[in-house]
Amino acid sequence: MSKHRVLLIGAGDMGSHHARAWNVLGHELHTVIDLNPERAEAMAEKYDVKRVLTGDYDYQVGIEQVDIVDICVPLEFHAPLTIYAAEHGKHVFCEKPIARTFKEIQAMQQATERANVKFGIGFQRNLAAGVAQLRDWATEGVFGHPMVFSSDLLQEVRPKRFMHDRNSNNGPIVDACCHYFLLWQTVFRSRPKTVYARGGIIAKSRQEISHFEQLALDTAVITIEFESNDIGAMTVSWGLEKDFRLPSRPDRIIGPHGGAEAVSTENFNWDLQLYHNGGQSLHKLPQGDLFEEEIRAFVEAVDGVREAPFYGIEQGKQMLALSLAVIESIDTGRPVDVNYNFDF
Ligand SMILES: NC(=O)c1ccc[n+]([C@@H]2O[C@H](COP(=O)([O-])OP(=O)(O)OC[C@H]3O[C@@H](n4cnc5c(N)ncnc54)[C@H](O)[C@@H]3O)[C@@H](O)[C@H]2O)c1
Structure with missing residues (x-):
């Protein structure tokens, strides 16, 4: 090198x-x-x-x-x-x-x-060994089909105010959900097809972000259907009260034959708890510096x-396409097909 x-x-x-x-x-x-x-x-x-x-x-x-x-x-x-x-x-x-x-x-x-x-x-985050392990189990049919991957991210109003600015990082749907969208897409080995989401701004009255001309959406419930018929679902909020303490639920995948749950370790790495054939087992995974x-x-x-x-322009573009589809679905109240034509 x-x-x-x-x-x-x-x-x-x-x-x-x-x-x-x-x-x-x-x-x-x-x-x-x-x-x-x-x-x-x-x-x-x-x-x-x-x-x-x-x-x-x-x-x-x-x-x-x-x-x-x-x-x-x-x-x-x-x-x-x-x-x-x-x-x-x-x-x-x-x-x-x-x-x-x-x-x-x-x-x-x-x-x-x-x-x-x-x-x-x-x-x-997508380089964590847990992502590759889940993708391999999913491909081998350990969970069966269809699968549902559910994630959630619950946080107080971000201390980095630019993250709430519609004209900067544009809230969690653009800033944070891209990690989860890429994770689901990697594990399912399939392209997202249709998005349905509901959401809004629950931290509207907060002084510390009131100076922004346009506030980003801070809270959403998102469902993404993939071409494989698998589903990714998440609840996300950055609109919660100061010192909010309820931890986010671990990422989980389930299917007709089993499931798994991420056990977060350090620096975006995880181990995995596998639920399969009526039993469960903890899988310790390599912990790299991602x-x-x-x-x-x-x-x-x-x-x-x-x-x-x-990961380069292509993945960045795909994740933005998904985030924009989520925002469009919230704005229109309707399911939205993800636009991959990238009609600039
Ligand atoms: N990959 C991940 O897991 C991950 C996690 C958090 C943030 N991010 C992304 O990283 C980026 C930075 O976020 P962060 O958490 O490091 O923010 P941060 O606030 O900790 O750091 C940003 C730094 O940029 C400086 N800065 C701002 N505007 C500047 C300018 N025009 N010129 C020079 N310096 C400037 C600020 O003074 C600050 O020190 C964002 O796009 C964010 O979405 C990625």
Whole structure:
């Protein structure tokens, strides 16, 4: 694996995970950019970063002398920063979700293709060994058909306010559900077909997010039917009261012959409790560093060891298509067929 020089934009939570992974894998974190000087400087000190840009920084300077740009900032910056980096001949690794609209994705795709640079996206959760194990059991028919995969995510109003902004990360349906949609799609090995969802904004009266021009939907009940007739279902809310304590229920899959439940361990890994043939057993699974794995796979793509990164524009686009179908179903009150034509 070649050694790469990286510009990291965004030294927050995800930026910290990525920085650790670049470092462990032996690449050089050359430049860090963040609006927040303390964060950028703390990261620079930890990883011996040569150049730190904060406040009114200059992208042109930031991009010099690096060959990879890693984007860990709110969603409205994903498309413009990807395009800027690609136009300067840099490979791009970007946190999920990919972008706000198909139009933005199209511009990102055109820019990266024109510059012949790689684009990778941070769907690290899907690299957990539990996902592959569930997919294998599902394929072997351990659960039978059809299967129902149910997930839920119940949280208080997010302390990162941009996550509630309709014009930024656009609430959990865009920001968080993409992880679950990709998980279901991977386990069922099938494409989502029809979405039905109900939802709304239950945290409307909360002061801390009242300044946004448009609030994102914060709560939904979502059902997705796959071409295989399997079903993914979830309840999601980011509208709950401060210090809300009821934990989310573990992910579960059931079918006519059995089921399984995720037992969360650390850093997005899980073990699995299998219910089959009238008994149950705990399956301990390898616990990888998923951030290292995603970045290793991306670098292999950059180096030409693999044809494409594990997750890229295509998966980002598919997950946005699903999120937009969920929002359309909530808005219209009707089931919506997922639009895969990507009519920009
Ligand atoms: N893959 C995952 O599991 C996962 C989990 C959480 C968040 N995310 C995604 O990662 C992205 C970042 O989220 P986070 O949780 O790290 O947020 P965060 O608030 O912890 O960090 C974001 C950082 O970006 C900085 N920033 C904001 N705008 C900037 C700009 N224009 N230029 C430079 N710096 C800027 C902020 O000062 C902050 O330090 C989001 O797209 C989010 O959806 C992914």
